[in-house]
Amino acid sequence: MNPISSPLVTDLYELTMVQAYLELGMTDTAVFELFVRKLPPQRSFLIAAGLRQALDFIQDMRFGDEELEWIERSKLFRPGFAAQLARLRFTGDIHALPEGTAFFPNEPLLRVTAPMPEAQLLETRLLNLVHFQTVVASKAARSRLAAPGKGLIDFGLRRAHGAEAGVLAARASYLAGFDGTSTVIAAPMFGIPVFGTMAHSFVQAHESERAAFEHFASVFPENAVLLIDTYDTVEGARKAVDAAQSFTMKGVRLDSGDLDTLSRQVRKVLDEAGMKNAIIFASGNLDEYRVAELVGAGAPIDSFGIGTSLVTSADYPYLDAVYKLQEYAGRPRRKRSTGKATWPGRKQVYRHYDADGRFLRDVVTVEGDPQPGERLLQPVMQGGRPLAAPRLESSRQRVLDQLARLPAALCGLQPAPAAYPVEIAPALQALAAEVDRATRG
Amino acid sequence: MNPISSPLVTDLYELTMVQAYLELGMTDTAVFELFVRKLPPQRSFLIAAGLRQALDFIQDMRFGDEELEWIERSKLFRPGFAAQLARLRFTGDIHALPEGTAFFPNEPLLRVTAPMPEAQLLETRLLNLVHFQTVVASKAARSRLAAPGKGLIDFGLRRAHGAEAGVLAARASYLAGFDGTSTVIAAPMFGIPVFGTMAHSFVQAHESERAAFEHFASVFPENAVLLIDTYDTVEGARKAVDAAQSFTMKGVRLDSGDLDTLSRQVRKVLDEAGMKNAIIFASGNLDEYRVAELVGAGAPIDSFGIGTSLVTSADYPYLDAVYKLQEYAGRPRRKRSTGKATWPGRKQVYRHYDADGRFLRDVVTVEGDPQPGERLLQPVMQGGRPLAAPRLESSRQRVLDQLARLPAALCGLQPAPAAYPVEIAPALQALAAEVDRATRG
Numbered sequence: 065m066n067p068i069s070s071p072l073v074t075d076l077y078e079l080t081m082v083q084a085y086l087e088l089g090m091t092d093t094a095v096f097e098l099f100v101r102k103l104p105p106q107r108s109f110l111i112a113a114g115l116r117q118a119l120d121f122i123q124d125m126r127f128g129d130e131e132l133e134w135i136e137r138s139k140l141f142r143p144g145f146a147a148q149l150a151r152l153r154f155t156g157d158i159h160a161l162p163e164g165t166a167f168f169p170n171e172p173l174l175r176v177t178a179p180m181p182e183a184q185l186l187e188t189r190l191l192n193l194v195h196f197q198t199v200v201a202s203k204a205a206r207s208r209l210a211a212p213g214k215g216l217i218d219f220g221l222r223r224a225h226g227a228e229a230g231v232l233a234a235r236a237s238y239l240a241g242f243d244g245t246s247t248v249i250a251a252p253m254f255g256i257p258v259f260g261t262m263a264h265s266f267v268q269a270h271e272s273e274r275a276a277f278e279h280f281a282s283v284f285p286e287n288a289v290l291l292i293d294t295y296d297t298v299e300g301a302r303k304a305v306d307a308a309q310s311f312t313m314k315g316v317r318l319d320s321g322d323l324d325t326l327s328r329q330v331r332k333v334l335d336e337a338g339m340k341n342a343i344i345f346a347s348g349n350l351d352e353y354r355v356a357e358l359v360g361a362g363a364p365i366d367s368f369g370i371g372t373s374l375v376t377s378a379d380y381p382y383l384d385a386v387y388k389l390q391e392y393a394g395r396p397r398r399k400r401s402t403g404k405a406t407w408p409g410r411k412q413v414y415r416h417y418d419a420d421g422r423f424l425r426d427v428v429t430v431e432g433d434p435q436p437g438e439r440l441l442q443p444v445m446q447g448g449r450p451l452a453a454p455r456l457e458s459s460r461q462r463v464l465d466q467l468a469r470l471p472a473a474l475c476g477l478q479p480a481p482a483a484y485p486v487e488i489a490p491a492l493q494a495l496a497a498e499v500d501r502a503t504r505g
Numbered sequence: 506m507n508p509i510s511s512p513l514v515t516d517l518y519e520l521t522m523v524q525a526y527l528e529l530g531m532t533d534t535a536v537f538e539l540f541v542r543k544l545p546p547q548r549s550f551l552i553a554a555g556l557r558q559a560l561d562f563i564q565d566m567r568f569g570d571e572e573l574e575w576i577e578r579s580k581l582f583r584p585g586f587a588a589q590l591a592r593l594r595f596t597g598d599i600h601a602l603p604e605g606t607a608f609f610p611n612e613p614l615l616r617v618t619a620p621m622p623e624a625q626l627l628e629t630r631l632l633n634l635v636h637f638q639t640v641v642a643s644k645a646a647r648s649r650l651a652a653p654g655k656g657l658i659d660f661g662l663r664r665a666h667g668a669e670a671g672v673l674a675a676r677a678s679y680l681a682g683f684d685g686t687s688t689v690i691a692a693p694m695f696g697i698p699v700f701g702t703m704a705h706s707f708v709q710a711h712e713s714e715r716a717a718f719e720h721f722a723s724v725f726p727e728n729a730v731l732l733i734d735t736y737d738t739v740e741g742a743r744k745a746v747d748a749a750q751s752f753t754m755k756g757v758r759l760d761s762g763d764l765d766t767l768s769r770q771v772r773k774v775l776d777e778a779g780m781k782n783a784i785i786f787a788s789g790n791l792d793e794y795r796v797a798e799l800v801g802a803g804a805p806i807d808s809f810g811i812g813t814s815l816v817t818s819a820d821y822p823y824l825d826a827v828y829k830l831q832e833y834a835g836r837p838r839r840k841r842s843t844g845k846a847t848w849p850g851r852k853q854v855y856r857h858y859d860a861d862g863r864f865l866r867d868v869v870t871v872e873g874d875p876q877p878g879e880r881l882l883q884p885v886m887q888g889g890r891p892l893a894a895p896r897l898e899s900s901r902q903r904v905l906d907q908l909a910r911l912p913a914a915l916c917g918l919q920p921a922p923a924a925y926p927v928e929i930a931p932a933l934q935a936l937a938a939e940v941d942r943a944t945r946g
Contacts, residue, residue, distance in 0.1 A: 065690055067668040068509055072690035075662055076701030079689060084703075084724040090710060134693040142724075180710065187704075191663035192671060199666075221516055222632040223823045225640075225816075226669030227508040230633060233666075248520060249506055249513035252575040260517030262525075265625065265830035268838040269531060283525040283583075293842050320842040375666075376822040382664045382813045389706035397709040401734045401761040 065130055068228060072131050074188040076140070082181045083145050092393035093156075094180040095410050096187070097172035098194060099388075104380035108474040109484065111205050111463060112161040112173045113236045114197030118190055119450050122154050125185070154182050158445035161413075162454065164201075164239060164462035165440060166470060168486045171413045171428055173198070175441060180392065187387045195385040196229065200236035201463070203352075203377040207370060208241035209467060209475050210356035215367030217259050218245040219347055220375030233375035239456065240463050246369070254456055259369075261287070261317070267294040277307035285311045289345055292316045297326045301333040308339070315343030315366070323348070324363040331364040343367060351378065356477055398499045407492055408499045413440040422469050429489030506571055509669060512590075513572050515629040517581070523622045524586050533834035534597075535621040536851050537628070538613035539635060540829075545821035549915040550925065552646050552904060553602040553614045554677045555638030559631055560891050563595050566626070595623050599886035602854075603895065605642075605680060605903035606881060607911060609927045612854045612869055614639070616882060621833065628828045636826040637670065641677035642904070644793075644818040648811060649682035650908060650916050651797035656808030658700050659686040660788055661816030674816035680897065681904050687810070695897055700810075702728070702758070708735040718748035730756045730786055733771070738762055742771040746778040756784035756807070764789070765804040772805040784808060792819065797918055839940045848933055849940045854881040863910050870930030 067073050085091060100110060127135070127149045135146040156178020167173055174194060176183045207216055218237045224230035234245035235254050244257035251258045262280055270276035273295060281288045290313060292300030297318055304316050316334070318326055323346045334342045346358070347369030355368050372378060388406045389397050396408035409430045414437035416424040427435055444451055454462075473480045508514050526532060541551060568576070568590045576587040597619020608614055615635060617624045648657055659678045665671035675686035676695050685698035692699045703721055711717035714736060722729045731754060733741030738759055745757050757775070759767055764787045775783045787799070788810030796809050813819060829847045830838050837849035850871045855878035857865040868876050885892055895903075914921045 065693060066507060066509055067672045067690060067694075068507055070690055072693065073662070073668045073671060074689055075660075075687040076689050076699045077687065077704055078701075080702055080725060081704060081707050084707070084721055085710075087724050088720055094706075094710065096706070130693075138692065140699075184704075184706065187706075188663045189668070192665060192668060195664050196666045219516075221514070222629045222828075223636050223826065224633060225637045225666035225822075226673055227514045227630070227633060228667030228669045230514060231508045231667075246516040246518065248515055248517050249508060249511055251579065252506060252513065252571075253508075258517045258581075260519075261521055263518055263522060263625075263628075264840050264842065265535075265537070265628075266522050266525070268830045268840060269526075269535065269621065269833045279529055280525055283528050284521060295841050320845050322843075372823045376817075378822055381666075381817040381819055381822040385664065387663075389709045392710045399705050399709060400736050401705065402738075402763075404761050 069124070070131060071125055071127050071185075072134070073192070074185070078185055078188055079141065081184050083141055085181045085184065086145070086148050087142070091179045091181060093177060094183040094389060095391035096176045096183050096387050097390050097411060098174040098190065099172045099386065100169050101384040101386060101404070102169050103483070104383065105479055106379050107202055108480040109166045109168065109202070109470060110198060110383070111201040111240055111466070112165045112167055112198060113163055113201035113239055114194040114232070115160050115163040115174070115444065116453055116456075117193045117197070117232065118174065119158065119445060119453060121189055121193060122158065122186060122445065123448070123450055125154055127152065152182065152185070153448060154178060154186070155448040156182055157443065157447065159441045160444045161440050162442060162459070162462060164459040164466060166423070166466040168426060168484050170407065170486055170488075171426060172411050172441060175410065177410070191385055191387050195383060197232050197236040198385070199377045199381065199383055200233045200375060201240040203374060204237035204240035204242055205463065205467060206477060207352040207355055207368075207374070210352045210477060211359050211368060214359065214365070216242045217367060217369045218242055218247065218374060219369040219371035221247045223372040224375040230375065235456070237374060239460050241460065241467065261289045262291050264291060264294045267291060273300055274303045274307050277304055278310070281307065281311040281313070288313055289315045289317050289343075291319065292330070293318050293320050297321055298329045298333065301330040305333060305337040305339065313339065313342050315345055317345040317347065319348040323365065324358055324361050327363045327365045345369065347371070352477055396495055396499050398496060400500070407488065407496055409492065409495050411492065414438065415440055417469070422471055423484065425485040425487060427487045427489050429492050430495055433489060433491040435489065510565065511572060512566055512568050512626075513575070514633070515626070519626055519629055520582065523626050524582050526622045526625065527586070527589050528583070532620045532622060534618060535624040535830060536832035537617045537624050537828050538831050538852060539615040539631065540613045540827065541610050542825040542827060542845070543610050544924070545824065546920055547820050548643055549921040550607045550609065550643070550911060551639060551824070552642040552681055552907070553606045553608055553639060554604055554642035554680055555635040555673070556601050556604040556615070556885065557894055557897075558634045558638070558673065559615065560599065560886060560894060562630055562634060563599065563627060563886065564889070564891055566595055568593065593623065593626070594889060595619060595627070596889040597623055598884065598888065600882045601885045602881055603883060603900070603903060605900040605907060607864070607907040608881075609867060609925050611848065611927060611929075612867060613852050613882060616851060618851070632826055632828050636824060638673050638677040639826070640818045640822065640824055641674045641816060642681040644815055645678035645681035645683055646904065646908060647918060648793040648796055648809075648815070651793045651918060652800050652809060655800065655806070657683045658808060658810045659683055659688065659815060660810040660812035662688045664813040665816040670816065676897070678815055680901050682901065682908065702730045703732050705732060705735045708732060714741055715744045715748050718745055719751070722748065722752040722754070726752045729754055730758050730784075732758045732760065734759050734761050738767045739770045739774065742774040746774060746780065749780070754780065754783050756786055758786040758788065760789040764806065765799055765802050768804045768806045786810065788812070793918055837936055837940050839937060841941070848929065848937055850933070850936050852933065855879065856881055858910070863912055864925065866926040866928060868928045868930050870933050871936055874930060874932040876930065
């Protein structure tokens with residue numbers, strides 16, 4: 065079985081509940097919403113990502129022979145359940161924020177409207193796909209804001225949490241304004257530019273650094289970025305310059321040490337050799353905080369490779385993202401568990417802008433309570449069929465546009481002094497009160 | 506292309522280096538070692554995991570038609586490179602720590618000995634597979650130590666970083682002593698016990714909590730663990746007890762609120778109803794610290810569901826794991842980059858035990874410098890063919906045995922007062938000095 069595509073990549077309780085719903089005839093329309101309950105302390109906004117993979121998953125969801133055989137063999141379910149699962153397809157509607165939209169707590173980024181068993185069955189993998197890309201896009205946007213005009217490349221695959229994490233992190237960071245990735249498969253899968261030249265092992269495998277540089281350039285004469293920190297960085301820069309008399313060196317990479325000081329020393333070596341166009345690429349335990357420091361100090365670095373901290377979102381590797389039942393059989397529902405209460409019903413988000421086009425405030429209300437402002441949730445799937453989805457390039461442009469419209473107070477790396485205003489409209493507050501009165505706990 | 510199996514799940518520089526090595530005829534034997542440079546502040550030991558998936562990857566590594574077409578189409582490589590990749594198979598040897606072995610910084614957990622292009626090509630995905638499972642197993646072992654005798658279930662799939670992360674986290678946590686997972690596919694893939702019954706949405710979809718409990722029990726009369734915190738936990742416990750007059754309730758689950766107080770109140774309700782055997786299952790933002798508190802306070806909780814913090818290793822979502830060239834063409838190699846210097850040559854680790862069988866100290870030396878103590882690195886693949894690999898159950902037993910042999914100072918959740926002693930043997934120190942003298946930087 066392949067974890068990327070198997071419907072058994074789900075929590076057991078989704079299957080037990082689906083069996084119960086089917087047996088009990090509880091197949092009325094359910095409305096679930098996927099949202100984030102609160103921001104991590106180190107985030108002032110989030111970027112919606114993963115919608116494309118979510119729609120592919122929903123459209124392709126089906127139980128194959130291998131899975132059905134296991135369902136029967138496991139003895140965890142009643143006879144006949146496998147046959148019901150075999151017929152199951154998603155036939156409902158999806159509304160979502162366009163990929164790349166900046167959003168805030170309590171704003172649904174995705175709404176599922178479908179017969180209960182179909183809607184329930186989506187929960188685990190839908191969260192798994194949307195949560196992770198949103199985590200990475202929200203993290204990546206911070207580096208984009210911290211380093212205007214600089215190249216940013218995802219270098220994280222080796223320490224990403226598995227293959228899918230590496231691949232989706234490449235996509236989510238590109239969506240959020242990175243310029244490319246070192247992950248090769250991101251090129252054929254998503255059309256993302258890929259970057260990379262040599263590792264320390266290449267230098268070490270040669271008898272001398274200079275021999276390594278000349279060897280590499282003989283194979284890649286037009287594209288050589290030479291890694292110069294294997295032994296001594298400034299000495300390495302001199303050797304690169306010497307070697308590059310016979311080819312056009314694209315640039316050098318620094319991967320350790322004091323990058324501020326070293327980049328200045330290396331820039332001097334390059335400039336004195338007349339290589340004004342050779343770029344300096346920096347990597348090595350970088351994150352948005354370190355990048356902001358280097359940019360702020362004026363270090364002459366053209367591009368940054370950011371790896372582990374990006375793809376694991378190391379300072380906060382998750383979001384409080386949930387998928388909650390908001391309506392069943394035409395009746396709004398609400399969870400009241402301590403610290404985890406939710407707003408009931410089908411919701412819509414309206415965004416207001418100031419005169420400069422910057423976000424002013426959002427209003428969350430029930431669908432069918434029209435408000436001024438931009439309506440954010442859009443239909444993306446109808447009756448199980450996806451509507452036209454934007455291309456990754458357009459979604460990336462959307463992120464860059466959103467970042468330009470963020471209130472200035474949200475653009476720094478430190479926590480914003482005040483949260484962005486998200487108002488709960490009177491109509492939604494009234495509905496919550498009504499549901500509380502009606503629920504026999 | 507499928508990220509789980511595609512050889513394009515790699516960094517671009519692995520491919521550019523392989524092309525260079527092939528063109529330059531640099532196909533002599535290379536020795537790479539995979540190790541962790543230092544411990545996160547919150548870890549006192551690590552558990553080696555992911556070896557099985559690493560060996561599968563190495564053995565199955567080949568470029569298919571789709572990948573080869575892309576290699577040609579991309580124009581990133583010279584004509585003829587695709588044909589060379591098409592023939593490439595791994596023909597080398599692998600030595601590794603048995604899965605489930607506790608290990609420490611600078612101790613190789615895996616050593617690759619193969620022609621340079623084959624060995625280089627493994628780097629990214631090998632790290633990706635071994636790093637993540639080691640991260641999760643090392644995190645999971647802490648919960649196992651914190652909650653002796655308690656049930657521990659992985660609940661993390663929805664917030665794991667993609668599908669493969671969820672599936673491999675289920676495996677790594679089970680390896681490290683968890684009792685099972687909610688991730689269904691872990692059962693057919695690895696034979697891991699799966700757990701789970703109902704979500705809040707199931708309760709909310711019913712007109713009353715009691716109706717939900719009765720309905721669920723009618724479908725699963727022998728296996729019902731009822732979720733009682735949707736509205737009010739103690740009230741929910743009473744309703745569960747009332748409903749369970751008509752079936753055998755396996756237990757109840759608490760997912761929010763003050764779990765210590767609530768579990769005592771719920772235990773009382775269950776006991777007074779004569780349901781001494783009904784278990785209490787707790788979940789909701791748990792990690793090893795919170796579990797230790799609850800266990801320490803004597804909260805009557807039988808099993809814990811641990812999700813996000815486990816599968817993302819939230820307090821430290823990565824390790825400083827690297828794959829470094831240690832020897833090429835018979836000559837030991839060493840990287841000297843600031844803060845990232847490595848010990849050269851093929852290494853072996855010897856472990857010494859005290860009279861009670863607890864770890865006393867480890868010695869790292871060059872292979873071929875026999876020492877007293879247990880030799881930890883074992884051959885696991887020879888000439889591209891895997892040797893017999895232990896079953897997951899045996900590796901899990903190995904972890905439990907290793908945890909019982911850890912020095913007491915390493916068993917707490919707080920950082921150990923002193924690091925476990927890992928000595929660098931004189932022979933290895935002498936080799937490093939010799940390499941430094943010989944390297945023309």
